[in-house]
Amino acid sequence: MAERDLTSPLLSPQSSNQPQTVLTVQDDGHVSSPNPYEFLGSDGLTVPTPTTADPFRNGTPYISGVYEVIKIVLCLPIALVRLFLFGSSLAVGYIATRIALAGWKDKQNPMPKWRSRFMWVTRICARFILFSFGYQWIRRKGKPAPREIAPIAVSNHVSYIEPIFYFYEIFPTIVASESHDSIPIVGTIIRAMQVIYVNRFSSTSRKNAVNEIKRRASCHTFPRVLLFPEGTTTNGKFLISFQLGAFIAGHPIQPIIVRYPHVHFDQSWGLISLSKLMFRMFTQFHNFIEVEYLPIIMLSDHQKQNAVHFAERTSQAMASALNVVQTSHSYGDLMLLMKADQLQQENPWSYMVEMAKIESLYHISSLEAVDFLDKFLSMNPDPSGCVKLHDFLRVLQLKPCTLSEEIFGFLDVEKNGSITFKQFLFGSAHVLNQPLFSQACELAFSECDADGDNYCTKKELADILRRTSPDLNDNEVHGLANLFDTDGDGRTSRDDFFYCLRTNPLLIALFSPRLLHKKLSKARDKMLEEIV
Numbered sequence: 001m002a003e004r005d006l007t008s009p010l011l012s013p014q015s016s017n018q019p020q021t022v023l024t025v026q027d028d029g030h031v032s033s034p035n036p037y038e039f040l041g042s043d044g045l046t047v048p049t050p051t052t053a054d055p056f057r058n059g060t061p062y063i064s065g066v067y068e069v070i071k072i073v074l075c076l077p078i079a080l081v082r083l084f085l086f087g088s089s090l091a092v093g094y095i096a097t098r099i100a101l102a103g104w105k106d107k108q109n110p111m112p113k114w115r116s117r118f119m120w121v122t123r124i125c126a127r128f129i130l131f132s133f134g135y136q137w138i139r140r141k142g143k144p145a146p147r148e149i150a151p152i153a154v155s156n157h158v159s160y161i162e163p164i165f166y167f168y169e170i171f172p173t174i175v176a177s178e179s180h181d182s183i184p185i186v187g188t189i190i191r192a193m194q195v196i197y198v199n200r201f202s203s204t205s206r207k208n209a210v211n212e213i214k215r216r217a218s219c220h221t222f223p224r225v226l227l228f229p230e231g232t233t234t235n236g237k238f239l240i241s242f243q244l245g246a247f248i249a250g251h252p253i254q255p256i257i258v259r260y261p262h263v264h265f266d267q268s269w270g271l272i273s274l275s276k277l278m279f280r281m282f283t284q285f286h287n288f289i290e291v292e293y294l295p296i297i298m299l300s301d302h303q304k305q306n307a308v309h310f311a312e313r314t315s316q317a318m319a320s321a322l323n324v325v326q327t328s329h330s331y332g333d334l335m336l337l338m339k340a341d342q343l344q345q346e347n348p349w350s351y352m353v354e355m356a357k358i359e360s361l362y363h364i365s366s367l368e369a370v371d372f373l374d375k376f377l378s379m380n381p382d383p384s385g386c387v388k389l390h391d392f393l394r395v396l397q398l399k400p401c402t403l404s405e406e407i408f409g410f411l412d413v414e415k416n417g418s419i420t421f422k423q424f425l426f427g428s429a430h431v432l433n434q435p436l437f438s439q440a441c442e443l444a445f446s447e448c449d450a451d452g453d454n455y456c457t458k459k460e461l462a463d464i465l466r467r468t469s470p471d472l473n474d475n476e477v478h479g480l481a482n483l484f485d486t487d488g489d490g491r492t493s494r495d496d497f498f499y500c501l502r503t504n505p506l507l508i509a510l511f512s513p514r515l516l517h518k519k520l521s522k523a524r525d526k527m528l529e530e531i532v
Contacts, residue, residue, distance in 0.1 A: 332366030
């Protein structure tokens with residue numbers, strides 16, 4: 001072997017006539033793969049990196065440490081006294097509220113003054129309830145602005161304690177979920193606040209709620225309107241995205257922030273059960289709460305129509321005062337978290353995707369995201385929340401082939417052989433949101449409906465699918481036919497076909513671009529002409 005010095009190359013140069021292997025590498029360093037949705041106009045998928053922010057996790061979900069155990073044991077007799085105080089205060093407040101509401105029919109107008117004055121009994125009871133939970137004193141900074149100056153107030157939402165405090169402190173009209181009306185005792189009490197009920201999943205209900213907010217904020221005889229624009233509780237360490245209901249009217253708004261300083265017991269709700277949270281509160285020597293009334297925020301006349309700008313400005317002021325980070329999470333993320341926890345996923349927190357960002361980009365609702373999560377969880381993700389190729393193909397009734405691997409590779413943006421729920425959701429939403437997706441569905445169904453009877457038989461579907469995947473056997477065709485036959489009547493109607501592709505948009509790639517490319521090109525050209 002020849003001797004080598006430090007200047008000698010470690011590898012000898014190859015002869016120029018030897019075969020060379022060339023890899024095409026994208027700018028991000030990954031080997032490129034074909035895009036199976038290019039025929040729809042897709043230029044590839046981009047998925048934001050996962051965030052480490054977790055706005056719903058309670059910091060002390062379990063009783064831990066000798067100090068906490070000893071404190072709870074010592075506080076057990078006190079807890080019994082507090083429980084009695086809580087129950088008696090709630091009962092007295094309920095009776096007083098029933099008396100104040102008795103015979104009152106005209107609930108579309110402000111509550112008469114004598115009834116409002118009688119509600120002071122219930123408000124004092126609310127203060128005793130706070131006392132029973134360990135809030136013997138409450139630290140306040142600033143003061144509520146006069147209702148005539150700021151008819152709307154907004155607050156961050158950490159626990160069930162804030163509504164009780166605001167009921168006692170300013171007795172506002174609140175905006176709440178329709179489900180709250182059916183809560184025993186509590187439903188009656190909040191009814192006296194002339195609550196504005198809203199179903200967050202109904203666009204009609206949300207629109208009606210916004211109109212009612214405008215009406216009451218404009219009428220000085222109504223109490224001020226209080227909203228929790230985050231739409232759910234958080235752990236107080238983050239400020240999640242705001243709903244726009246409080247800001248559409250354009251009235252001056254007073255932000256209010258609430259803090260719960262703690263060392264051993266995090267008072268945020270999170271996924272903690274109500275009974276457990278109440279028990280922990282009853283068994284503390286004292287629980288701390290700080291309420292700060294921030295300066296009023298108002299817009300100039302030409303800015304009042306920009307609710308998004310108003311919400312951003314308000315959230316920035318509140319986040320700055322709280323010294324917390326703003327995120328794009330929403331109530332939809334909590335729905336995903338609870339769904340994953342309900343199905344006993346090892347790490348349910350990994351299924352949050354910052355729903356506000358997805359809703360803004362792709363107009364996917366929280367309910368649709370939960371349906372996609374159901375689909376993803378049926379793929380048996382591993383403890384880290386990742387799904388491999390074979391489980392992905394099994395659920396979508398696909399067989400291993402070049403096309404199915406391209407579909408998986410489209411989602412696997414990190415090229416590590418597995419996909420996360422965030423990648424699955426972003427990819428599905430991306431395909432669903434392509435301008436030509438609806439036209440592609442129309443053309444695909446017309447190709448399958450050979451005899452024009454608005455139904456697609458299993459044979460017709462098999463003939464089309466085998467043009468893309470010639471090796472499909474009868475069992476595989478049967479599986480796909482059952483997937484498209486959503487009502488289970490043995491044949492695929494137009495509604496079945498469209499519903500299947502709406503809930504499984506990745507399957508549009510099965511209908512060969514060779515069949516659709518020419519017609520979709522015409523549709524794309526027509527769309528461009530309309531834009532021009």
